[in-house]
Amino acid sequence: MRKLLGKQVVYHEELYTILFNYNNGMLEIRNINSYNDVKLVNINEITIIEPTDIA
Numbered sequence: 001m002r003k004l005l006g007k008q009v010v011y012h013e014e015l016y017t018i019l020f021n022y023n024n025g026m027l028e029i030r031n032i033n034s035y036n037d038v039k040l041v042n043i044n045e046i047t048i049i050e051p052t053d054i055a
Contacts, residue, residue, distance in 0.1 A: 004027065005018055009027075011039070011041060011046045015032045016032060017029065019038070025043045027041055027042075027046065029046070
């Protein structure tokens with residue numbers, strides 16, 4: 001599996017950063033606009049933004 005920590009992702013049409021990758025396919029993500037908005041989500045619920053996707 002590729003390294004995911006620090007990657008930008010889209011979750012419910014908002015930008016988040018991956019903080020922690022659990023072995024069971026769960027990710028801990030934080031909203032880039034709020035330090036208090038941290039969520040535990042399944043990897044299938046997010047879209048990873050690759051550096052080439054950002055213009």
